[in-house]
Amino acid sequence: MSGYGQEFTKGLWKENPVFRMVLGLCPLLAVTSTAINGIAMGLASTFVLVCSNTVVSSLRSIIPDKVRIPSFIIVIASFVTIVDLTMNAWAHQVHKTLGLFIPLIVVNCLILGRSEAFASRNPVLRSVIDGFGMGVGFTVALFLLGTVREIIGSGTFFGYPILGTAYTDVLVMILPPGAFLAMGVMLGAFNSLDRT
Amino acid sequence: MTSTWRLVAVLAGICAVAGFALAGVYEVTKEPIAYQKKLEVIRSLDAVLPGLSTDPDSFFLDMNREDGTPVRVFRSPGEGGATVAGAAFQVVAPDGYSGNIYIMMGVFPDGKLGGIEILSHAETPGLGSLIEKEEWKGIFRGRSLDNTNFKVKKDGGDIDQLTGATISPRAISGAVEKGLIWFRDNRDEVLDAASGAQPATTSGVTS
Numbered sequence: 001m002s003g004y005g006q007e008f009t010k011g012l013w014k015e016n017p018v019f020r021m022v023l024g025l026c027p028l029l030a031v032t033s034t035a036i037n038g039i040a041m042g043l044a045s046t047f048v049l050v051c052s053n054t055v056v057s058s059l060r061s062i063i064p065d066k067v068r069i070p071s072f073i074i075v076i077a078s079f080v081t082i083v084d085l086t087m088n089a090w091a092h093q094v095h096k097t098l099g100l101f102i103p104l105i106v107v108n109c110l111i112l113g114r115s116e117a118f119a120s121r122n123p124v125l126r127s128v129i130d131g132f133g134m135g136v137g138f139t140v141a142l143f144l145l146g147t148v149r150e151i152i153g154s155g156t157f158f159g160y161p162i163l164g165t166a167y168t169d170v171l172v173m174i175l176p177p178g179a180f181l182a183m184g185v186m187l188g189a190f191n192s193l194d195r196t
Numbered sequence: 197m198t199s200t201w202r203l204v205a206v207l208a209g210i211c212a213v214a215g216f217a218l219a220g221v222y223e224v225t226k227e228p229i230a231y232q233k234k235l236e237v238i239r240s241l242d243a244v245l246p247g248l249s250t251d252p253d254s255f256f257l258d259m260n261r262e263d264g265t266p267v268r269v270f271r272s273p274g275e276g277g278a279t280v281a282g283a284a285f286q287v288v289a290p291d292g293y294s295g296n297i298y299i300m301m302g303v304f305p306d307g308k309l310g311g312i313e314i315l316s317h318a319e320t321p322g323l324g325s326l327i328e329k330e331e332w333k334g335i336f337r338g339r340s341l342d343n344t345n346f347k348v349k350k351d352g353g354d355i356d357q358l359t360g361a362t363i364s365p366r367a368i369s370g371a372v373e374k375g376l377i378w379f380r381d382n383r384d385e386v387l388d389a390a391s392g393a394q395p396a397t398t399s400g401v402t403s
Contacts, residue, residue, distance in 0.1 A: 033321050059210075067203045071210050078214040082221045089228035092236070096316075154322065171360070174322045 004129055011133030017110045018141035019190040024110035027101050028142060029179035035158055038146025039139060040094045044083050044102060046135025049111050051079045053131035056119040063120075072115040073106070080105045110138060148182050149173045240313040241270055244302030245282040246337075248272035248310075257392030259385065262378055269386055277395040280387045282310055283379070289371035293363045294318045297327075301372055303379050305387055307340045312372060317364075324364035332358060332365070336372060341380060346373035 017023045027045070032038045055075050056063075063071045084102045087095040095102065105111065114134055119127040150156055153173030155163035172178045234252065241250040250272040257269045267285050274281035282304050289297040295318040302310030312333055319325050326332060335356060339346075346369045347353025350362055355369045379386065 063206055063210075064199070064203050067207050070207060074207075074210050074214050078218055081218055085221050085225040085229070089225040089232065092229075092232040169322070171322050175320070 004126070007126055007129040008133035008136075011130065011135070011137035012140065013137075015134075016137045016141065016190075017134050018138060018145075019187060021110075021113075022187070023113060024108045024138060025183075027104060027108060028145065029176065029183065031098055031101050032142055032146040032149055032179060032182075033153070033174040034150045034156075035143055035146040036094075037097060038142035038144075040091070041098060041101065042135070042139025042142040044087065044098075045105055045108060045111070045138055046132065047083055048076060048079045048105055049114060049135040049138075050128055050131040052076045052111060052115055053119040053127040054124060056115040057122060057124045057127035060120045068120060069112075069116070072112055072120075076111055076115065077106045110134065145179070145182055145186065148186070149178055152182075153178060236315075237270075240300040240315060241284050241302070243313045244284050244300050244311040245272055245304075246302075246310055248282045250282070250284060251395075254393050255395045257386065259382065262374075262381075269392075271386070271389075271392075273389070273395040278389050280305065280389050283386050284310075285375065285379075286315065287371045287375040289367035291363075291370065292317060292319055292367040293324050293361070294320065297364065297367055297371070299368060299371055299375075301336075301375050303376065305383075307342070307376065307380060307383075309336050309339050309372070309376070312336045312368070314368075319364045320361070323358070323361040326358045326361065327364050327368060332356070341373070341376050346370070346376075 011017065013020075015021060018025075018028060024045070027041055031041045052072070052075050056072055059071070059075075080103060083105070084095075087098075087102065114131060118130050122130070147157065150158075151162065152170050153175075154169050155161055155167045170178075173182065237252045238250075241252060250270050252270055255271045255273055255277075257271060259267055259269055261267050270284045271280045272282040272284075273279070282302055284300055284302040287299050287301055289299060297317040297319070298315040300313040300315055302312075304310055314328050314333065317325070317327065319327065339354075344355075345353040346355060348355050348357040348362055348366045348369060350357055351366065353369065355365060357365045385391065
């Protein structure tokens with residue numbers, strides 16, 4: 001019964017989807033212009049990840065190998081649509097900001113990757129924990145990136161100005177190139193931390 | 197052969213379950229989503245016609261723009277509901293930096309702007325997107341065709357452009373000016389309280 005804790009923590013650090021496996025970069029780079037956007041995107045992805053891992057894992061003996069990819073995609077797409085509709089109904093403002101990127105969670109290779117590499121080969125409980133750990137790791141990464149970009153790019157944190165009026169916004173940080181710059185520096189930092 | 201049928205059956209089964217689940221979620225979220233959309237309209241109406249209460253479901257008037265496209269004019273009833281105290285309608289700025297900018301604008305009977313509200317846009321975050329800021333939108337309040345040259349200052353007009361972003365403010369000023377001209381040309385029809393949908397609360401109105 002050991003190892004459940006490890007199943008969770010590996011998503012945070014050792015197999016962090018963003019900093020270690022460099023997966024799911026498209027939404028990561030696109031929506032992290034503010035910290036709150038990063039968190040919202042991360043939570044939506046976590047929900048989809050946990051749900052799809054649960055379903056895929058419980059159906060793993062029923063789904064024939066030949067149609068497993070289309071089956072996984074249907075499962076994932078259904079949960080993404082549920083998230084999309086739910087956010088539209090009860091988190092309208094966030095839904096408006098994230099816009100197109102919610103439906104695009106379907107093609108986030110992180111989610112299909114976990115279904116294929118983990119949930120289709122492991123029991124349900126383990127898959128749920130794996131999905132949750134990966135989701136939290138993804139959310140933390142999005143939050144960190146969003147925080148860095150928001151502070152440098154607009155001088156605010158969660159919309160509150162923290163750097164004072166004398167600070168000149170480095171606009172490039174909230175534009176697409178800034179995502180690559182911040183991501184590159186953070187990847188480097190993670191790697192050097194890991195080596196020591 | 198049996199294995200092929202099994203593939204078909206499993207896929208079909210998953211699709212069916214997914215379909216039913218989604219239909220259920222759609223049914224549950226349909227009302228709240230419609231409600232949120234309506235709230236959004238009400239919020240924008242309150243912002244562009246300050247001090248008036250405008251109900252999007254009543255007292256509106258369906259008209260056509262000068263190019264023939266339909267436009268719904270939301271109106272606020274004046275005292276007793278027999279007059280129009282303000283009108284709000286949507287205009288589109290097609291010449292923004294990135295795609296159409298949809299704007300709600302409110303006009304008082306004297307042709308002065310109550311305000312504008314950006315409904316949706318895809319301008320550059322941090323540059324063109326500053327059009328959403330209250331400080332910028334607010335400069336339109338009280339302006340009319342008589343007291344304002346609806347061009348950005350760079351083009352010799354009265355509207356402040358934004359640092360690093362002239363295109364979005366220019367597009368919006370142009371669209372708002374066109375809206376005001378349309379209002380001036382159709383003023384009598386818009387202000388005719390007897391036409392179109394009537395106010396929801398008819399109490400106090402002599403018929």
